[in-house]
Amino acid sequence: MAFYFISIVLLGFIAVYALMAVWAERKISAWIQDRVGPVVTGKYGLLQTFADIFKMLQKEDITPTLADKKLFLAAPILVFTAVFMGFATIPFSPTYISSSINIGIFYLLAIVSIEVLGILMAGWASNNKYALLGSIRSIAQIISYEIPAALAILAVIMLFQTLNLQEICMQQGILSKQKIYFFGFWEVSKIGGFFAWTIFQAPHLFIAFIIYFIASLAECNRTPFDIPEAESELVAGFHVEYTGFKFGALFLAEYAMMFLVSMIAAVLFFGGWNTPLPNLASFALADYTTGTYWGIVWILLKALSLVLLQVWIRWTFPRYRMDQLMTLCWKVLIPLSFVLVLFSGIWKLFILN
């Protein structure tokens, strides 16, 4: 029975999060560019996106005459469903995870590959030059960046030797059954806190995080990799022809995807639901701040900070050109991530043993 409740709560949470994220993005971009951003609707313009969504819900639902009707309808459903299903394997706290399957990471990689199909369907069904070009670019980009992302994750998996996200979280805090070493020399199994997080367990894993983060930006079509929707050249990419709630679903999926990749990053690299506060001297802060509710607070805080970082990057960096984007992926990130996997192996075999 609890699962029915949880899936509804998650759905509501994602919807509210997406609306607030849009508002936050507008406010932050305004702040970065010395503007004020939305101020009229509600205090600090907080209700702006709610007003926007209510307006969008009553817009006319247009399907272009040349479009492939069935696929045009199915694409937003597929994209949103795929992203939302990704949240099923994310552990929110030591006791709560919707679905503790032992192929958690694989499942999340699969989710990304389904989103690709949705984007291709949207672009092709629209029968619009911008949409098709945008979707094909988008797919070329997403599938290319999936390889460095998967290799960066592999470097982490080699250390933990499990694909279950809950077990990965467990091994990054005071609840761990294995011994944890801070950079391989200082045992922190009982100290916990941020010392036990993945990125502090081995020096090369911070680079793995950076590779994963760059790849995740590309997989969300975020700047500097927003070539698929490049407003100035492609209008809006694969969702040019979408109106009303069909556009809303794609938009919701985009923001939910940002949150999903941030959640994965939090779980893999930043200890998931583990507290950042260590047990030092006589202050047992880590013992005190570990638990079901604390877990939910920590993982959401971590994921939302990463979303904030994505927004910040969007309003700071210019867009990459298509060839630069491909060169970065195939000639820099993929060789680098292979080196990381090699280093992970050496670390595990010679330093930790």
Place this chain on the structure above:
Amino acid sequence: MGNSFIPADYFPIVLQLFAAIGFVAVTMLATHYIGPKRKTADKLANFECGIEQQGDARSPISVKYFLVAILFVLFDVEVIFMYPWAVNFREFGITGFLEMFTFVGFLLAGFFYLLKKGALDWE
């Protein structure tokens, strides 16, 4: 049914699948009826810079994208096969490390071939 079982862990995933599809489909249907319906030929035409649409949008794509897709398949297969090795990493030890090194070595030879041939140069 003896040993054949359905891992009950997948139940929440199925549930989320239905929740997501239900939410999007119902909202789409609702907004379809809420919204006005004033369809004109111009409104239903595809967007193209405000001018009449020229030709078919579904023109053949460049071979570069095709090459990226093929290379993705190959690298994806390889990376997927590295995961069963990674979860057994400590048990396999140095032998397993060398075995995987051979496997990846072939692929990396191919990768250098790609670099030399300029297959990864966009344009």
Place this chain on the structure above:
Amino acid sequence: MSHSLFYLLSFITLFFALLVVFAKNPIHSALYMVMTFFAITCHYLILNAQFLAIVNFIVYMGAIMVLILFSIMFLNLNQATEPQKSSLLKFAGVISAGLLMLTLVGAIVKTGGGDVPFELIKPDIGLVKNLGKVLFNEFLLPFEIASVLLLSAMVGAVLLAKKEIN
């Protein structure tokens, strides 16, 4: 429970597999094939073959279907209808498909299949960890040879694509 789920999934698989054949538009055909692969992934999960399920999902549904869709777009097979094949080809197709079905039915009858419900002898063999142990011990040689196969595929792809560009 598992029995009825099996029949439901089999029905879905066959339904979409038939749609793949009957769809006029090649892109629709390809997308129905995605659904078929998805149903097959669920079959693997019922059998607790998790690694196979995920390989089927990521490699076939994700990677190879994108490749097929790209090829369809690349070859510009976008016409809603295909030109009709000659009746000789149709006849040959029916005969070869019929022979394949005969072989399959024969194989199933021979193995004493039929209405015996499936039962897993080693339910854990399909888990990623156990499969890795088998793959890197008993089946190491085929695994290493697979990398040569991938290498040759890579070289082949580059040769074809680069010729096109120059």
